[in-house]
């Protein structure tokens with residue numbers, strides 16, 4: 001992938017126009033048409049739109065998320081390239097907290113594993129260096145909410161839309177990397193006490209640590225890296241599940257505990 005920061009082919013005006021279009025869809029909770037239906041854009045353009053979209057959001061940067069890192073997610077969305085998005089503080093939800101369905105387009109949730117950085121991390125790197133830079137590992141739930149109609153998009157569209165990011169919930173139990181082997185843990189996604197999806201953390205690029213390594217590799221050509229305190233979501237291990245008002249969603253990961261949120 002060519003991810004030069006200045007590799008965008010679209011004009012400044014168009015990049016801003018598409019960021020505005022996605023921001024309006026977010027503010028009004030009203031899905032919009034795909035950018036690629038209007039005009040072609042490169043992956044570089046798409047990441048440029050994503051950065052401009054984040055500048056329009058309230059809340060300072062909380063970290064990054066990886067997406068489409070498992071076969072289950074790639075098959076569900078029809079896109080088979082891992083991507084990343086930005087997490088901001090206004091997306092953070094305490095475990096047990098709630099989201100308002102009416103303030104979303106068509107929210108879904110997915111079971112994840114998160115890393116909290118203890119030190120800076122710059123790509124290219126390897127798993128050992130990534131583990132040394134992480135302070136703690138925990139379970140996570142991600143709420144995704146595509147700003148596109150019918151939750152349908154191309155690779156470039158979903159990158160521009162900040163990888164469908166909406167909210168993230170971290171488990172309260174935090175583990176030092178040396179104390180847990182997260183390479184193959186059973187993961188369950190429940191809705192109202194009923195099992196909806198089951199999987200393994202191994203579904204996330206064979207090992208969630210690879211997702212963190214991949215992320216900093218993608219950020220490096222842009223001169224970006226992770227800082228101490230940043231949260232990183234490794235990507236969903238299973239398909240995402242739609243949530244409705246009244247639902248309680250819970251993720252349970254073997255040995256790591258659980259996290260949940262409700263929908264009002």
Ligand code: OOG
Nearest residue numbers: 067068073163164235236
């Ligand atoms: C894109 C975001 C994917 C994941 O964990 O795979 C993602 C989407 O499915 O809308 O967050």
Ligand code: MG
Nearest residue numbers: 110142235236
């Ligand atoms: Mg996700």
